[in-house]
Amino acid sequence: MFRRCSALALVLVVLLAGVAPPARADPRPSGLAWGACPDDLPNVPPDPLVRCARLRLPVDWSQPRGATFELAVARRAARVPDRRVGTLVFGPGGPGDSGVERIRRGDRFSEELLDRFDLVSLDPRTVARTAAPVCAPDPALRRPPVPLSGQADFDAVVAYNRALWDRCRPTSPVFDHADTLSTVRDLEALRRALGERRLSFHGSSYGTLLGQQYAERYPHRARAVVLEGVFDHSLDVPSFVRTQAVALQDAFDEFVSWCDRSTGCALHGSDVRAVWAGVLARADRGAYAPRTAFDVTAVALGLLARPRWPELAAAVQGMAAGASPPAVDLPLSVAAFCADWPVEVRDHDEYAALVRTAAAAAPDVRYGAGLLAVHTCLGWPAPVRNPPHRLRVHTRTPVLLLNARHDPRTGYAWAVNVAEQLGRHGRLVTYDGWGHGTYERSACTVAVVDRYLVDLTVPAPGTRCPAV
Numbered sequence: 274m275f276r277r278c279s280a281l282a283l284v285l286v287v288l289l290a291g292v293a294p295p296a297r298a299d300p301r302p303s304g305l306a307w308g309a310c311p312d313d314l315p316n317v318p319p320d321p322l323v324r325c326a327r328l329r330l331p332v333d334w335s336q337p338r339g340a341t342f343e344l345a346v347a348r349r350a351a352r353v354p355d356r357r358v359g360t361l362v363f364g365p366g367g368p369g370d371s372g373v374e375r376i377r378r379g380d381r382f383s384e385e386l387l388d389r390f391d392l393v394s395l396d397p398r399t400v401a402r403t404a405a406p407v408c409a410p411d412p413a414l415r416r417p418p419v420p421l422s423g424q425a426d427f428d429a430v431v432a433y434n435r436a437l438w439d440r441c442r443p444t445s446p447v448f449d450h451a452d453t454l455s456t457v458r459d460l461e462a463l464r465r466a467l468g469e470r471r472l473s474f475h476g477s478s479y480g481t482l483l484g485q486q487y488a489e490r491y492p493h494r495a496r497a498v499v500l501e502g503v504f505d506h507s508l509d510v511p512s513f514v515r516t517q518a519v520a521l522q523d524a525f526d527e528f529v530s531w532c533d534r535s536t537g538c539a540l541h542g543s544d545v546r547a548v549w550a551g552v553l554a555r556a557d558r559g560a561y562a563p564r565t566a567f568d569v570t571a572v573a574l575g576l577l578a579r580p581r582w583p584e585l586a587a588a589v590q591g592m593a594a595g596a597s598p599p600a601v602d603l604p605l606s607v608a609a610f611c612a613d614w615p616v617e618v619r620d621h622d623e624y625a626a627l628v629r630t631a632a633a634a635a636p637d638v639r640y641g642a643g644l645l646a647v648h649t650c651l652g653w654p655a656p657v658r659n660p661p662h663r664l665r666v667h668t669r670t671p672v673l674l675l676n677a678r679h680d681p682r683t684g685y686a687w688a689v690n691v692a693e694q695l696g697r698h699g700r701l702v703t704y705d706g707w708g709h710g711t712y713e714r715s716a717c718t719v720a721v722v723d724r725y726l727v728d729l730t731v732p733a734p735g736t737r738c739p740a741v
Contacts, residue, residue: 345402347376353388361390366478369606371401398451408441419567427621431652452612452659471496478502505687518631518641520684524577539586575601577681578709611650664694674701682709706740
């Protein structure tokens with residue numbers, strides 16, 4: 274999921290779980306020796322306010338005295354030390370986004386947060402500077418495109434995935450321990466190493482799962498938790514695929530409405546749905562081979578996340594004229610995602626049923642991101658390390674949820690469902706606009722989050738921010 278989401282959002286099965294046992298104190302983490310960050314980001318010169326460190330932690334938290342790895346961490350010092358509130362930890366999305374790079378760029382935070390918090394983030398397990406695997410697919414194996422066309426394709430994807438993971442595993446000590454529950458333990462160790470009595474946390478997209486599960490395991494350590502672009506970790510596979518498709522269809526509907534009313538749309542004056550359907554029909558006939566109709570849908574998934582409506586209109590116009598679908602990068606940290614979302618799909622018949630579920634929910638866009646998630650994790654060992662369940666959170670300060678009404682990756686229905694699970698321990702703020710990732714969308718969204726993080730001011734029930 275993504276965001277960008279942002280990442281991409283992706284697959285699960287409900288396995289009802291009981292209340293987690295009281296969290297035991299983790300072994301004392303090694304200290305943080307802050308130093309200069311490596312000069313390895315293009316167009317991002319070293320900043321004297323930013324320092325980097327590595328935190329040595331257990332590979333397997335059930336064996337705290339066993340093998341270890343180093344967690345990459347970055348900190349941007351508060352610009353106004355006399356007004357400093359404390360430390361705010363940012364949870365990156367994806368899974369696969371680098372929190373270290375977010376801190377070094379400093380482009381994810383308001384002026385007030387930059388002034389008043391030490392801003393800290395991490396590269397989670399298997400991401401970027403934290404034991405990222407170095408592996409490549411087996412060139413002798415074929416990976417069929419989405420959607421799969423029969424049992425032979427299904428078997429080929431399972432074989433391809435397992436061979437890839439076998440090549441990845443020896444290159445990363447945490448490949449089989451990259452689930453979010455393990456990262457929750459890493460986050461608690463980071464809090465202790467930072468010397469913070471309680472944690473202030475802002476998670477984005479897939480990073481909201483880290484925030485949810487931290488608040489669930491360590492409620493007494495949660496000072497303030499923001500969930501922006503909310504993941505719902507309580508759905509079975511069909512529900513996950515259906516809601517992902519619904520979210521993308523809703524965002525596409527908003528794009529069509531914009532085209533109908535805006536002369537800035539390259540398709541203005543056309544029947545946009547008919548043009549789009551024609552592009553998908555061309556893909557079905559193999560006009561863009563080896564690209565498929567899913568690759569066409571991925572263009573919408575990528576460009577609706579901001580949203581970048583003019584670019585999407587131009588891309589659709591180009592594809593209608595015969596141009597191939599633009600390449601869309603939908604990165605995903607497989608070791609993290611597949612350990613959190615079980616894909617209990619046994620054969621092509623069950624897979625085909627999911628394709629029909631998505632198409633029924635999204636008649637224009639057909640697929641959504643859920644099918645990519647299924648494709649990515651077919652063959653992962655079961656049971657997974659972090660099975661989905663309904664949240665049971667009891668924090669002193671309610672968790673703050675922020676979601677756009679028209680989000681193609683973490684649909685609004687997910688935020689509503691997570692808010693219902695949190696009950697009085699959560700508060701949902703709705704941005705009545707578009708896209709994935711809403712904190713910096715307007716003065717209203719910035720103010721709601723900043724007042725919560727700085728002053729612990731919980732917005733009133735039903736708070737909404739107008740679209741801009």
